[in-house]
Amino acid sequence: MTDMQKLGERAKQASYTLAAANAGLKNTALYAIGTQLTKRCDEIIAANAEDIVAARENGMSDAMIDRLTLTKERLNGIVSAVNSVAMMDDPVGEVLGGATRPNGIRIVKTRVPMGVIGIIFEARPNVTVDAAALCLKSGNACILRGGKEAIYSNTALANIMRDAIAQAGLPADCILLVEDTSRESANEMMRLSGYLDVLIPRGGAGLIRAVVQNATVPVIETGTGNCHVYVDYNADLTMATDIIVNAKTQRPSVCNAAETLLVHKDIAEKFLPQAAQALAKKHVKLLGCERTRAILKGVAPATQEDYATEFLDYILAVRVVDNVDDAIAHITRYSTRHSECIVTRDYENSQKFMQRVDAAAVYVNASTRFTDGGEFGFGAEIGISTQKLHARGPMGLREMTTYKYLVYGEGQIR
Amino acid sequence: MTDMQKLGERAKQASYTLAAANAGLKNTALYAIGTQLTKRCDEIIAANAEDIVAARENGMSDAMIDRLTLTKERLNGIVSAVNSVAMMDDPVGEVLGGATRPNGIRIVKTRVPMGVIGIIFEARPNVTVDAAALCLKSGNACILRGGKEAIYSNTALANIMRDAIAQAGLPADCILLVEDTSRESANEMMRLSGYLDVLIPRGGAGLIRAVVQNATVPVIETGTGNCHVYVDYNADLTMATDIIVNAKTQRPSVCNAAETLLVHKDIAEKFLPQAAQALAKKHVKLLGCERTRAILKGVAPATQEDYATEFLDYILAVRVVDNVDDAIAHITRYSTRHSECIVTRDYENSQKFMQRVDAAAVYVNASTRFTDGGEFGFGAEIGISTQKLHARGPMGLREMTTYKYLVYGEGQIR
Structure with missing residues (x-):
């Protein structure tokens, strides 16, 4: 088993518990994330400073460094975003339709989480928290792979979130960060069949193209808009x-x-x-x-x-x-x-x-x-889909779910 | 442009007209398919006989030859299946939701066809007609690639269907058959990005695996059930x-x-x-x-x-x-x-x-x-999805569509 497959297996195991968690528990975990991010703010800003030092050494532009920088104020913004995700309706369990068939079986089409969502994204560390919060609320474990520019910040943020949700009673492995930020780790994620239920790349056209070309896992293309x-x-x-x-x-x-x-x-x-x-x-x-x-x-x-x-x-x-x-x-x-x-x-x-x-x-x-x-009224979004399969346009919590058919019988056979 | 890309381009052009066709026109075309299949029954059975001769030469089992064989009676069954697709509700244009936002823009989420659907399937020639009928009704052009065992039958069926829908006033290219039944043609279809909006493989575990490994177009996995x-x-x-x-x-x-x-x-x-x-x-x-x-x-x-x-x-x-x-x-x-x-x-x-x-x-x-x-009450199905993205379980006409957001304003800007 490769390191990536091990992450996949951990996410998968955690996803079973998370899928069965009710909204109350998920919201408690989300508020705990907010509380801990606020409490451990200094730790985050210190980690972020390491990213900024590296960025300056690598000659990153001031505009990009600005996007990378976390301040107390920006962290407050991130925390309010998490709190607003907690306040959104839980999409899981929604009954989407159903019927009693002539033979008496009763079919109930019910919204359920995807399972494990992989997200590959670029520089900005706020995405780490946003994405984790949206996945958690929609009942999905997530494997996050951010850019190497933000690796110190992302590691600090992920660790704090993992601690927070574990304290709240959910498996820490509902949120996993890929610490290897090499191109190989991205490629391996794209082919993590059997572990990832969907992969969402968030980034430029080059990243999207690489994912479409190489992925064997189901993908939602996002974000190129001509x-x-x-x-x-x-x-x-x-x-x-x-x-x-x-x-x-x-x-x-x-x-x-x-x-x-x-x-x-x-x-x-x-x-x-x-x-x-x-x-x-x-x-x-x-x-x-x-x-x-x-x-x-x-x-x-x-x-x-x-x-x-x-x-x-x-x-x-x-x-x-x-x-x-x-x-x-x-x-x-x-x-x-x-x-x-x-x-x-x-x-x-x-x-x-x-x-x-x-x-x-x-x-x-x-x-x-x-x-x-x-703007569409979905609350936060995980991205904007430009494909036709599954979700199109802005993807909110509902678009991060699938459904299953629950069928109730009394011994019916064909 | 390869031959496959040319097919893709023809399907794409036809798909624009088909997407805008109303249910009346699509139903007329479906009934015309039924009528023509009945009228040209001898032509189909003659073509099918060629497939059977080849099958016997290749030592195909009797059970497989039976699945391949078309008779007048089986053709009647195929025609009634087409007629029942015509009688199903048109999923296109259904309003799935919407809202007037605080700034006054009015958002209407509306069901629309996918565009072009590719289907790779194995021996049975009835699938050719079933799949074409379901695609047509759901407003999608289709590119069908059947097995080489049924190529004569499939070619006859596709030609008759194309003639029928052209007479009814739809582009013949709404239904396209890949005449090259080599493995290469299947592989090329899997990578026909920019032309295929979705690819649905219908067949054994080997075919599904090959598609998942190689496809760059969005795929719906079907049909493996443990x-x-x-x-x-x-x-x-x-x-x-x-x-x-x-x-x-x-x-x-x-x-x-x-x-x-x-x-x-x-x-x-x-x-x-x-x-x-x-x-x-x-x-x-x-x-x-x-x-x-x-x-x-x-x-x-x-x-x-x-x-x-x-x-x-x-x-x-x-x-x-x-x-x-x-x-x-x-x-x-x-x-x-x-x-x-x-x-x-x-x-x-x-x-x-x-x-x-x-x-x-x-x-x-x-x-x-x-x-x-x-059994679920969807009428005919194009397959049973075992993935979580887009559609899960039996896929009827609705599952062969996507949606778009129509937004009505009076000059609103952000």
């Missing part, structure tokens, strides 16, 4: 400007930010200068098609590759299209099926766009930035 | 005998048949001879643990491997256990999480078994043979 805003012929242009500025610039580094603006040819001449001006104020660089560049002088040309790129930056590709069908065709070709938006006053086009565009979330007259567990 | 019947200390022994005989022998070759009998030690001496006698009448061979063999003389010993084996035959492994916890531990170790049964009169044990046993379907006092789309 999102579009299409401005239709009769759109309210002030609304359209507000939406594209918001979708592009309110937080450009996230998956639900817009990457391409599509504009109907009949309003391009009026709308593009107005949008360009508003975007320029936010220092957005535009890349345009020929028709865009005929209207907006000095804009660099957009290549096919640009249209396929998730910039995650202050860069926006622009294209003038003939009509809503063209816009849909462009989106169908380049979209990662995350979040897509039409700005229009035309009923028929709004309906066509909603029906024809294949994405987790399709918007009429609202920013793509709303594709988010909190 | 199912158990546990007879508790105070079970109704007549009921227990009826259930184990039914679960083992009513159709031993299917995934919901029982493979291991677990018996509480306190009733083993009374129950085992009675069960053995009833099973002997059905020519079931027993393999037992030491305690079983002390009661039933002449029973061969069961190895750990036997307990892990899905016999799919008139063979049953038997083990005497100390109590319900031991039974659950055995099941946890060996089960493929398909269907598990307890026969008991003890309320507490029934509840414990239901809660602790991790399987798609958990039974009290009923045969495991009921884990089936028809």
